[in-house]
Amino acid sequence: MNKISPWIGYACAAGAAVLCTFIGLSMTPRFDIVNIAMVYLLAVVVIALYFNRGAAILSAALCVGAFDFMFVPPQGTFTVNDAQYLLTFAIMLLVAVVISTLIESRRRQAAAQAALALEAETESIRSTLLASISHDLRTPLAVMAGASSSLAEGGERLSPAERVALAHSIYDEARDMSELVTKILQMTRLETGALKLERDWVSIPEIAGSVLSRLKTRLAGHRVVVDFPADLPLVRADATLIDQALTNLVDNAARHTPAATVVQVRARRRDNELVVSVEDFGPGIDERDQERVFAKFQRVAGEGAAGGVGLGLAICRSIVRLHGGRVWAEKVPGGGSAFRFTLPIEETPRPPAEAE
Numbered sequence: 001m002n003k004i005s006p007w008i009g010y011a012c013a014a015g016a017a018v019l020c021t022f023i024g025l026s027m028t029p030r031f032d033i034v035n036i037a038m039v040y041l042l043a044v045v046v047i048a049l050y051f052n053r054g055a056a057i058l059s060a061a062l063c064v065g066a067f068d069f070m071f072v073p074p075q076g077t078f079t080v081n082d083a084q085y086l087l088t089f090a091i092m093l094l095v096a097v098v099i100s101t102l103i104e105s106r107r108r109q110a111a112a113q114a115a116l117a118l119e120a121e122t123e124s125i126r127s128t129l130l131a132s133i134s135h136d137l138r139t140p141l142a143v144m145a146g147a148s149s150s151l152a153e154g155g156e157r158l159s160p161a162e163r164v165a166l167a168h169s170i171y172d173e174a175r176d177m178s179e180l181v182t183k184i185l186q187m188t189r190l191e192t193g194a195l196k197l198e199r200d201w202v203s204i205p206e207i208a209g210s211v212l213s214r215l216k217t218r219l220a221g222h223r224v225v226v227d228f229p230a231d232l233p234l235v236r237a238d239a240t241l242i243d244q245a246l247t248n249l250v251d252n253a254a255r256h257t258p259a260a261t262v263v264q265v266r267a268r269r270r271d272n273e274l275v276v277s278v279e280d281f282g283p284g285i286d287e288r289d290q291e292r293v294f295a296k297f298q299r300v301a302g303e304g305a306a307g308g309v310g311l312g313l314a315i316c317r318s319i320v321r322l323h324g325g326r327v328w329a330e331k332v333p334g335g336g337s338a339f340r341f342t343l344p345i346e347e348t349p350r351p352p353a354e355a356e
Helices: 006-027 033-050 053-070 084-157 160-192 204-214 239-255 312-322
Strands: 200-202 223-227 235-237 262-270 273-280 327-331 337-344
Touching: 006 033, 006 053, 033 053, 033 084, 053 084, 084 160, 160 312, 200 204, 200 239, 204 223, 204 239, 204 262, 235 239, 235 337, 239 262, 239 273, 239 312, 239 337, 312 327, 312 337
Parallel strands: 223 262
Antiparallel strands: 200 235, 262 273, 273 337, 327 337
16 A cells, blocks of 8 residues: 555544544434444544554544534533543544554555565565576677687687688677667666657657667668658657667567568558567567567577577667657467557657758
8 A cells, every 4th residue: 555644644533533523423313322422433543544553543532532522411511421421532543543553454464565575576686687687798799709719819820711710790789788788787787767769850860870880780681671761750759769679679589580681660650659660581579479579588488599688678768658659579470479659749840940
């Protein structure tokens, strides 16, 4: 239960006493005074269930006072002629204290359980992250160590082509490690809210061109198809972040599909949003995993054996949501997968001369 301000509880306690008094007055002609006391007792129980102990005790005190003053003979005074009503008052106070104590204890237990669950989840995420990072860093480090050792110990005996190949392998593995660290840092910034959007009018085809140019080495074994209508509108977005989101989707398609697979990047206008798609005709993913692939550290069956810490799609989803869009995966006819995201389309500003 969410924490409630004590003042709300006190106000509700006072309101409950007033409400019970009106109810009691309406009952007076037809009901015995004992039944009216039960109405006040019910109010005490309700306040004790939903608010803190202070509000419960205040409710009991106000209800006792109101009941005594309005209904216990002699009416209009706080004098009690019959001692049995003192027992009624004591029961009201006791009920308030007992119930509020039990509720407070239950709330503390629930808070402790929630803290333990959060700690367990945090530890699980930390363990998963460490396991993923250690697995994905071990291979490139081993390659870099082996290649650099060969260059250092016998570089003069190697042919120029062999030295170039070893140098390229070191560069490629270092680049992959850099991308991994960048994704981890970016996911942290997205989750903590440290990343702020810097929106401007951007062209999705231009961003896609930049992404494909940067990933041309990784896409060298694939058949890339680009499909953008000439009248595609501009969108107000953070170009750097959208570039990163699209990069993650294209990189995901390149990593997890066999060589010679067709990878298609396209966009379409649909009502007041732009739908950007990265489609591949590889093995595809199971429909049950189409939502799970966007969770952190998730790698599912059907994605192939490529490495990765499992953050690319999670980062893509966070970026798109920051822009007010949505992202999803679905099967494409004939096999394969399509990863799509939307961006809202706003009215583009007219040039100053046209506005005049």
